[in-house]
Amino acid sequence: MDIISLQFEEPLIINIGDTVVKILAFKTQEHGNIKFGVEAPRSINVHREEIFHAIKQKELLNITE
Numbered sequence: 001m002d003i004i005s006l007q008f009e010e011p012l013i014i015n016i017g018d019t020v021v022k023i024l025a026f027k028t029q030e031h032g033n034i035k036f037g038v039e040a041p042r043s044i045n046v047h048r049e050e051i052f053h054a055i056k057q058k059e060l061l062n063i064t065e
Contacts, residue, residue, distance in 0.1 A: 005026065005052055008025055008026060009024055010024075010025075011023065011024050012025075013025075016044070017020070017041060019040070019041055019043070021038065021040040021044060022038070023037070023038050023039075024036065024037040024039075
């Protein structure tokens with residue numbers, strides 16, 4: 001895992017082949033929380049970790065049925 005320090009609202013750019021994903025962090029009024037803006041093509045799925053795992057679990061259940 002890479003740990004990268006950025007200023008708030010400074011973009012993090014990730015290149016995946018010919019695809020570019022742009023991520024921005026924003027401050028919130030809620031203590032301990034950060035909001036992220038993610039700009040990516042529709043072909044790239046973007047989920048929080050627990051949603052990602054729920055989707056994968058559902059896919060596994062559908063395969064075994």
